[in-house]
Amino acid sequence: MRSSLTLVGTFWAFLSLVTAVASSTSYFLPYWLFGSQLGKPVSFSTFRRCNYPVRGDGHNLIMVEECGRYASFTAIPSLAWQMCTVVTGAGCALLLLVALAAVLGCCMEELISRMMGRCMGAAQFVGGLLISSGCALYPLGWNSPEVMQTCGNVSNQFQLGTCRLGWAYYCAGGAAAAAMLICTWLSCFAGRNPKPVVLVESIMRNTNSYAMELDHCLKP
Numbered sequence: 744m745r746s747s748l749t750l751v752g753t754f755w756a757f758l759s760l761v762t763a764v765a766s767s768t769s770y771f772l773p774y775w776l777f778g779s780q781l782g783k784p785v786s787f788s789t790f791r792r793c794n795y796p797v798r799g800d801g802h803n804l805i806m807v808e809e810c811g812r813y814a815s816f817t818a819i820p821s822l823a824w825q826m827c828t829v830v831t832g833a834g835c836a837l838l839l840l841v842a843l844a845a846v847l848g849c850c851m852e853e854l855i856s857r858m859m860g861r862c863m864g865a866a867q868f869v870g871g872l873l874i875s876s877g878c879a880l881y882p883l884g885w886n887s888p889e890v891m892q893t894c895g896n897v898s899n900q901f902q903l904g905t906c907r908l909g910w911a912y913y914c915a916g917g918a919a920a921a922a923m924l925i926c927t928w929l930s931c932f933a934g935r936n937p938k939p940v941v942l943v944e945s946i947m948r949n950t951n952s953y954a955m956e957l958d959h960c961l962k963p
Contacts, residue, residue, distance in 0.1 A: 864930025
């Protein structure tokens with residue numbers, strides 16, 4: 744089974760898969776921001792949260808210790824986080840699509856040419872740029888009441904207060920940077936140039952096939 748990728752292209756496919764999985768996993772896990780509320784640890788992503796307060800008996804606030812996503816898109820605490828959810832999700836989807844095509848290129852001959860590899864690298868650059876934009880938008884939502892309650896009521900845009908950034912935020916940013924810089928560069932050398940002999944043989948084969956069909960049609 745021959746591959747349509749060069750040796751560099753094989754490494755590019757592997758790195759593309761790693762960056763796509765890392766960014767997508769970071770996107771779905773609620774470990775972008777860590778804080779505390781009512782003595783319990785609390786963590787956020789863009790559209791998910793772990794541990795949240797509810798009204799108990801006697802109207803006292805109690806913490807429910809479980810993770811989940813917000814009930815609706817409009818329930819996400821701020822407009823910045825809503826935009827971050829859409830932009831980052833689109834970037835992760837684009838990186839996953841390119842990574843899938845790159846892995847298929849390792850198993851299928853003549854699937855990815857040199858030009859196709861460069862186009863896929865451009866798509867990776869766009870995907871990484873979208874995720875990076877999402878990471879840049881994320882601090883704009885730190886002034887929402889829900890986040891401020893978790894961060895000692897002293898957080899603001901680009902000011903964490905008593906909170907700290909989580910590993911998933913750094914992982915998403917690192918994967919985006921790797922996709923934009925390394926994967927985009929490697930994609931320029933990923934695909935194989937088509938062999939002229941193969942192209943000529945293919946053209947001759949198609950020409951002979953058409954000639955035989957035409958001759959068959961013209962015979963009485």
